[in-house]
Amino acid sequence: xxxxxATPVERRAPEGHYASQKWHRYAADVLPLWVxxxxxxSPPAVIDALQRxxxxxxxxxGEVPASLTDxxxxxxxxxxxxPIEPEWQQWLPGVVPALHFAxxxxxxxxxxxxxxAPIYPPFLAVAERTGRLAQQAMLAEPAAPGEPWQLDIAALxxxxxxxxxxxxxxxxxxxxxxxxxxxxxxxxxxxxERHDLWxxxxxxxxxxxxxxxxxxxxxxxxxxxxxxxxxxxWAPSKTFNLAGLTSACAVIPxxxxxxxxxxxxxxxxxxxxxxxxxAAEAAYRDGEPWRQALLEVLCSHRRVLEERVATWPxxxxxxxxxxxLAWLDMREAGLGESPAKTxxxxxxxxxSDGAAFGCPGFVRLNFGTTASQLEAALERxxxxxxx
Numbered sequence: 001x002x003x004x005x006a007t008p009v010e011r012r013a014p015e016g017h018y019a020s021q022k023w024h025r026y027a028a029d030v031l032p033l034w035v036x037x038x039x040x041x042s043p044p045a046v047i048d049a050l051q052r053x054x055x056x057x058x059x060x061x062g063e064v065p066a067s068l069t070d071x072x073x074x075x076x077x078x079x080x081x082x083p084i085e086p087e088w089q090q091w092l093p094g095v096v097p098a099l100h101f102a103x104x105x106x107x108x109x110x111x112x113x114x115x116x117a118p119i120y121p122p123f124l125a126v127a128e129r130t131g132r133l134a135q136q137a138m139l140a141e142p143a144a145p146g147e148p149w150q151l152d153i154a155a156l157x158x159x160x161x162x163x164x165x166x167x168x169x170x171x172x173x174x175x176x177x178x179x180x181x182x183x184x185x186x187x188x189x190x191x192x193e194r195h196d197l198w199x200x201x202x203x204x205x206x207x208x209x210x211x212x213x214x215x216x217x218x219x220x221x222x223x224x225x226x227x228x229x230x231x232x233x234w235a236p237s238k239t240f241n242l243a244g245l246t247s248a249c250a251v252i253p254x255x256x257x258x259x260x261x262x263x264x265x266x267x268x269x270x271x272x273x274x275x276x277x278x279a280a281e282a283a284y285r286d287g288e289p290w291r292q293a294l295l296e297v298l299c300s301h302r303r304v305l306e307e308r309v310a311t312w313p314x315x316x317x318x319x320x321x322x323x324x325l326a327w328l329d330m331r332e333a334g335l336g337e338s339p340a341k342t343x344x345x346x347x348x349x350x351x352s353d354g355a356a357f358g359c360p361g362f363v364r365l366n367f368g369t370t371a372s373q374l375e376a377a378l379e380r381x382x383x384x385x386x387x
Contacts, residue, residue: 038368117358177320247276324368
């Protein structure tokens, strides 16, 4: 089946019709390549399933169907050789709430929540929002332009104190696009065990590995001894462009840990989004052909971006190994303290500011858009960055 990833979809209609954070936050002449929200229509199988559910006409309180938990079990076994169970699954409206609930369930006020920057900005807010102690380590920067970011195990060890109780981990990594090596994950697992930490492993981008032959290894599957202390977060939102349907899953093998997490959510979460649950099941059951076609498009766009960045003086890119987000170092590009602000004001392209990820001078660029929209934005950036 052929899928259309080339035709732009109108997303800047009046807000009352298709209100979109990505397309309505900035002025109409700005091209948005910031938030992790693709510009492609979701898989036809998902759209069809939603249309059937909408046609039913009754949208009362729903519940997680056995067919959905079974679909995720099959997806996990087929793609990751991890035989998860239906009862391990705690479905909830989004990964960001799950980060906060994990902090409340597994730590006490004043205890440490550790993050490793640069990192998806909500990670950095969890401790403050839940009354915990914010702790932070840094990844090791590329040894040379174009080389990958790496886990700095010494920096991680140095950041751990007797107050540290919870590590928020991102695997694959947002924003650098790293797919962690077995060696890095082994070092991480040993550190977690040695310091008796809980782990939340955000694996939201695990279905979008870009390098041929790459395979995701869920942390709790790779190290079974960590399963009793690990919450794995999955969702179809990035893979199948379903973010607005707010449906995610915490996979928790240990029954006691699962109970603690579920108890922390009581009274804070609504029942499941009936349309989000339908979309998630359709995606996991029937979305694989669309996902494979998407990966080809994203690999092509990554090549285009790499070639273009190579022509921009003072800008470097460690090519992302996963997802549709590129992490650009613009500290030597002469764009001032906030390259993202300069590019917005002078080129009319909206990118994510690296300062929000813990790394000023960097920007994150979303290339999950049509080839024509990506080219239009890159031409604008050329005008400024080649000058």
